[in-house]
Amino acid sequence: METDGDLARAAQAGDVAAFAALAERHRMSMRITAIGVLGYTDEADDAVQDAMITAFRQIASLRVPDAAGAWLRAITRNACRMRLRTRVPAPVADPEPWMPAAAGPDELLDRAGTRDWVWHAIARLSGPIREVMLLRYFTGMSTYTQISHLCGISEDTVGSRLRDGRRILARSLRETAGDAFRDADADAAAMRQEAEQHFAVIHAGGYHRIIEDWFRPDLAVVFRGWLRGDRAAARAMIDRTMGAGVTATLHDATGSRDVMLWEGDFINPSSDPDHCPPRFAWLLSLREGRVARLGLAYGAAARA
The missing domain is CATH 1.10.1740.10 (RNA polymerase sigma factor, region 2, helix turn helix motif)
Structure with missing residues (x-):
């Protein structure tokens, strides 16, 4: 033994x-x-x-x-x-x-086999549970308040979904240990490339077409936990931000199947240094290959 x-x-x-x-x-x-x-x-x-x-x-x-x-x-x-x-x-x-030092979310998937195993298990969770699990354990937007704002749910609901998710994930990990799955490195690279392409288009001023093509007509925009608008509101928000000379730097692109989280920093122009908060996160929930809900959250301090 x-x-x-x-x-x-x-x-x-x-x-x-x-x-x-x-x-x-x-x-x-x-x-x-x-x-x-x-x-x-x-x-x-x-x-x-x-x-x-x-x-x-x-x-x-x-x-x-x-x-x-x-x-x-x-x-x-x-x-x-x-x-x-x-x-x-x-x-x-x-x-x-002998307790190890606390690890950041990015250290969870430091081995290829482990990454594949975990992402396969994450993908088996239902969409609402997968969202809160991804945010809690794999991103910098991990407090109950931040998750509540991005997902448009109460903090009590965040807690109950995390509880369900932990139990389901633990069972799934036990059931699938040792199996072989898709290369998670390739998935992560493709997801980041897609996010970088979108921000490049935003900065180039051609994002209206992507909103029409990639965001569903019935898009719901959730800001700070409240339903605040639709596809037209998303377009107006980007217009106001880019029109003020603000640019965005992408730090992380994380996700699983039809849930993605993009995190980054806003860089304000010197003429208006307080136009946008330093940090942002977009939670994109897809349905039939197009964004059905866009959750927005902002941070008061830039990333180190």
Whole structure:
């Protein structure tokens, strides 16, 4: 029988089946840990699912593979403490020394086999759940408020969809571990190229034609969580922004099947430095190959 260290080292080398086996081996002890902190509630199960996703993101940073079980329980305790922070503003202890440093969303898919595995599982989620999961775990627009604004739903609905998504994703990852899927690198490159082409057309002043071709006539524009307009409103918004001399720099293009998120920075002209907020995000939800909903969110601070 393979030891925890064997499975952890294999997982660090990109063996997704090894990670699935390691996580499944310690699922019960992680659940017991969560119940000890949060009590016997659904929240304990949610914390375990959060911990599983965090562990998957950070497995490459595990410094002591033979201590993988303790590491998983430490991540679970930290996930529980994060939940307790939302209840009362109390200080919490630092996690154990072998707990890896927090990883950014871009570090989740650092191995080709892992990327393919995760994106296949993400693609199996329903559209509404996939949107909040992508935003929460794969982008910089990850707070409940930001997700609420982009998706046009309440923060309570964000929480319930994340809860459902974590459970479905965990089950899907276990069921598909070791399978071979499409090359996610190629998908990601194609998605970014498409986003770059769109912003190039915006800057060239020819975006009206793309709006007519790519945005559905019944397009819904959602801003800060509220339905604020249609295709004509989207056209007017871009006209006002570009007409003021503002340009946009794309940082990230993320998505799965019919959901895409574009993130970037606005660069305002020197004559009007406060025309647009520094940071923006577009959540594009497609139906039959065309954009049916455009969610907009802005940030108060530019990316580092």
